[in-house]
Amino acid sequence: MTRIGLLYPTRDCGEDDFLALAGKLSPDLTVDFAYVPWGDNVGQVDDLDAAGKHEAVRELGAPGRLVSAARFGTAPDVVSWACSSCSFTRGLDGALEQSRVLGERLGVPARSTSLAYLTALAHLGTGRVALASVYHRDTTATFAGFLAEAGVSTVHSVSADAPSDRALAAWDGRRITELAASADHDEAEALLIPETALHTTPLLEDLETGLGKPVLTATAVTLWDSLRALGTPPIRQGLGELFSR
Template sequence: MPSRPDLRSRIALLVPSTFLIDGPVCRLAEEVGLQPCLLRVPSPTIADTSDAGAVADMVRFMGDTESLAAAARLAREVEPNVIAWGCTSGSFIDGGQMGKRQAAAMEAAAGVPAITTSQAMISALSDIGARRIVVITPYLVPIGERFVEFLEGAGLTVTSEAHLGAGSDAEVGALTASVFADALDALPADQVDAIVIPCTAVDEYRIRPALAASDAPIIFANRATLECAAQCARR
């Protein structure tokens, strides 16, 4: 087994095989006091990334509990203190119970606490007492609408929403910071408790500066995941 010279809690972060922002996520992990180990979960190729049905089927495939359990068993080799499924759409596409099933499967396989990004985003909103929120997703509209339904199912009120039409990690990565800023400018965002931007393919370091004028706190997927994981590791 590997030695543990680093005394920080170690996270085994499961990400899609198409994940492109390892560096920024590792930087985020270290900011919250975690030692990150990223492990890939296979993602099938989609012929048409504008096909929302195909995208939904793909994230279901990645988030299958047997696949995540298999990845979690492999993750035991790095002796993690906590494990996370770092994919927002892959943990909400079939509703609020989906992430709970995934976390239970990973925890049983790895023998350590486990979370999903969707669960972590709900936790982050709860931590700041947010109830009324604005949502900006990078997703195709039908996928983004599923995320809104997921949030509303958790008792949150989505006052306005925008969906930017990306169907893959590469397309999300190609969205400029100004696209997010323009989307926020076009939405009524006064008297809300938070702005929520899901998808672990979004690079917070690149996007956040363009949203600096916002008075409301902004919840990003990766930071929410890692902060929730750090909390779990300390328990």
Template sequence: MTDALGYRAKFGVLGPSTNTIVQPDFDDLRPAGVTNHYSRIIIQNAAAISDETFMQGTLEIDRCTEDAVKGVLTCAPDYLVMGMSAVTFYGGAEGAAGWKRNIEEIAGLKISTGSESVVAALKTLGGIRKVAVLSPYYPVANAEVARFLSDHGFETVRDIPLRCPSWQAIAQVQPHTIREAVKEIDGDDVDAIVQVGTNLSMVKLAAQLELTLAKPVIAINAATYWHALRAYGIKDRMAGCGRLLEEY
């Protein structure tokens, strides 16, 4: 029997319990007949005050992810979408592939991750070799993002880690702060702007910045959901959320 609302696809979304941006973002992006079923990775609102504490916090999320996978499987999803990005970049291309493979083995389902979605977006948009990266992370995690992108042939020219002091604080970053950060890392030597960190609200703002900067601005939540739709064979396009969803 077909699900009454998710008659095209039921997506199991995995995200930290402290994250308040992924769920509304993904719901804004879903086409008719696709439903999102958020499974919370239960964590506390960790204080991130250094490279070390940030990494410890993200690794704690990683350790708790398996339980969230098992929980969402009880609604019989068709496909999984990762709503937490940092750990999906760790260890370069090889580490990221291994992380994804482990989740898919546990779930018996395919999953779209933030790291692979960003690379797929960059390749799909075309003509991109040099990027600038914005994150709510600490420098140690930005270095992991740059390493992963380098493994896939993309050079990170500049980056800004906003050093948000807790997981909840990421969602409190306001648009003017993001605009100023993008202005700082942009330049004629940059082909595209990449934003990572799923609790940073940037989907609609990225679409606006694409128009003013005349270059791709990739918000990770838009890229990840786009990747999930296309990987599952859903080709619907959506206006107002950036070129990826509008054109590809």
């Protein structure tokens, strides 16, 4: 049995989507969650302005905060910080630092959703992307800057400016599909949907069929990259190009 430990920001948001995808990948794959508490001064994320949200997710991704929260009932084989914005707002060096300290703390391979995007894009040989972002445009620009540090260019993006991850967990497939379609661009080799609260697993194949290119969701790249870190990248049909190569 392979056990993936996911650090996650808000309880009861997108955990069931991770579990749904894990069930499609292997009956021997177990996913456990540990939760990283928001800062004492955050209150309701929905009530924060764009700058306040940006600072809140940056604080949430502080390496020391992640290490303190990384406590699982059973030791995982690999751990990942399963939050997109909280792993890219500190830049590429910051994401690598998060991974380093978690790996040292748990003694297992450690990754994050943002680093998973870079690994997935390299695996697909993709250097130009479009972003279907649920964030404020300033946070979307931060993610584009993170990608640029790794040599990936963003040719187009849209920003939904959603109020919180809890609100995003309630989005239905139609709304996610509409966001993806609005973000697509002819020059983009792949489309990215960077948010682990969204329920995207049921949409993976249909999104790619509709857009005619790889669509990389946060949930999908996080689990794919975690298994790849163990040397066993999953190959499954019906889950999009990332899992079929």
